[in-house]
Amino acid sequence: MTNHKISEPLFKIDYNKWDLLKNPETGLLIEPVPIEDFDRFEYWSDELNRPVRQIISKKKRRLYADYLNLNTASLYRRVSSLLGVSPYDDEISKEKYEELCQIALLKHNYQKQINYEILIPFQSLALTFLKYKEKTLIRKANTLYEVNCEKQRVEKTSLISENIIDKAKGISEYEFYYSVIQTMIEKNGEEFLSNNRAL
Known part of the structure; x- marks a missing residue:
């Protein structure tokens, strides 16, 4: 087996793009946290050791987070109101x-x-x-x-x-x-x- 030096990540992930939520009533894709309401991201390793990026808004509770789709190497946004509640959720850099x-x-x-x-x-x-x-x-x-x-x-x-x-x-x-x-x-x-x- 060849000895490899790790330099660049093997996968390219666009952290500035994510799949939007689907409105259950209309079927339309929506952005649950508008840009004017966005404050910052917080980063987690959840209880299943998955990487999760939590969206912190200026006004609303912490309801949404970005998860990683392993098949497409892209992010998708979904409701995640319990992130950080489990003692196995670790906040990370x-x-x-x-x-x-x-x-x-x-x-x-x-x-x-x-x-x-x-x-x-x-x-x-x-x-x-x-x-x-x-x-x-x-x-x-x-x-x-x-x-x-x-x-x-x-x-x-x-x-x-x-x-x-x-x-x-x-x-x-x-x-x-x-x-x-x-x-x-x-x-x-x-x-x-x-x-x-x-x-």
């Missing part, structure tokens, strides 16, 4: 929000292309990610797995040395998915991802 958007899209493409059944039902929070030479590894308790991009699946690693965990470098969830998806792009060509990939 704009930079962290944009990174979380990239992670969500990388993970979405990873899960579409890579068979990771061997790790189910473990969530990514229960896993740690490592890099050792050319290999991208996943650690679950004391067991190591690697992503076989040729076979497009996660499998127990073929590395036999007992101290690999000590020698491997810990990487972030973002670096892990970025590395795997970049390798898949090299293997399958530019068409591997949709047209939403940043150029």
Whole structure:
């Protein structure tokens, strides 16, 4: 597996555009927070660890937020009056929000292309990610797995040395998915991802 340097995000997201709400009575698309009523955005990682951009208006309550459509890499606006109520909702910075958007899209493409059944039902929070030479590894308790991009699946690693965990470098969830998806792009060509990939 090629060692990749992360520089630019793989996905281009236009944060200045979003799908509008549909009026349930008329079917017309509406902008629920007019520009003259807009105050600012606040950024969240919600209880499902999704990136959410909450719209703060000057007059109304906090009723609306922008969510990320993973299939189109675009934002859509919807009612979200309970955001911030759950103890699992974390307020984050704009930079962290944009990174979380990239992670969500990388993970979405990873899960579409890579068979990771061997790790189910473990969530990514229960896993740690490592890099050792050319290999991208996943650690679950004391067991190591690697992503076989040729076979497009996660499998127990073929590395036999007992101290690999000590020698491997810990990487972030973002670096892990970025590395795997970049390798898949090299293997399958530019068409591997949709047209939403940043150029």
